[in-house]
Amino acid sequence: MSAEQPRTIGFICPKCRQSVIVERSFFSLTAAPTRIVCPCGGSYFQTEYQGDRFVVEAPCVSCGGRHIAHCPSDAFLHQKALSFTCGKTGLDCCCVGEREDVYRAMRRLEQAVDQMDADKDPEQEGTFLNGLVMEEMLGEIRDIAARGGVRCTCGSKQWTLQVRYSSIQLDCARCGGMLRLSAATMDDLNDLCCKDELVIRGAADGTR
Ligand SMILES: [Zn+2]
Ligand SMILES: [Zn+2]
Ligand SMILES: [Zn+2]
DSSP states (O other): OOOOOEEEEEETOOOOOOEEEEEOHHHHHSOOOOOEEESSSSSSEEEEOOSEEEEEEETTTTSEEEEEEEEEHHHHHHEEEEEEOOTTTOOOOEEOOHHHHHHHHHHHHHHHOOOOOOOOOGGGSOOOSSHHHHHHHHHHHHHHTTTTEETTTSSSEEEEEESSSSEEEETTTOOOEEEEOOSHHHHHHHHTTOOOOOEBBBOOOOOO
16 A cells, blocks of 8 residues: 555635645644644634544635635545635635645636736626636536536436526526536636536435
8 A cells, every 4th residue: 555645735825815735644634733824924724633524724815704614534635626615705715635636726716816806896896707707608508508418416407507706506406406617717618618518416416
């Protein structure tokens, strides 16, 4: 057995807006509470191992607050990439996982934050983080839907759509399962464009 890969943790500091990405070993994550402080000293990420779960507390670059999440230990230590999402803006506030996946997620988040900063026009308030991406993605979803390509793992093809600031959510009308698509960057759009179908994970579908 090879040694366990260290886990990579990333977040963007709301104060200085730099990405902070570090690695921690399984041992150090489970041995004691972990605190990762931005070099500017203006924010920190914290996590504490509690046996079956990790309690994660992260600064949030998109709303400026801090968010607390509970995450099953197995996912925290083994999942390729886990993102914790801000309930207010729908953007991710931190990411934990394998190095490459976390770097990729952080690059995407940086783009979204750049876009957010570029859009600081007060007239834009309350619309979308990236209006162009949102518009294209809604069109793409309409096309996929027109081909009958949207379904839920529960078997239903009835669904509703909610449009948020930086994401689109599809809800299964039968079981309440949901699929959230990030709609902030060109990468999000490109991801959607190569899909033939969108599958909502049914509420009874255990994983996650
Ligand atoms: Zn900072
Ligand atoms: Zn937030
Ligand atoms: Zn369903």
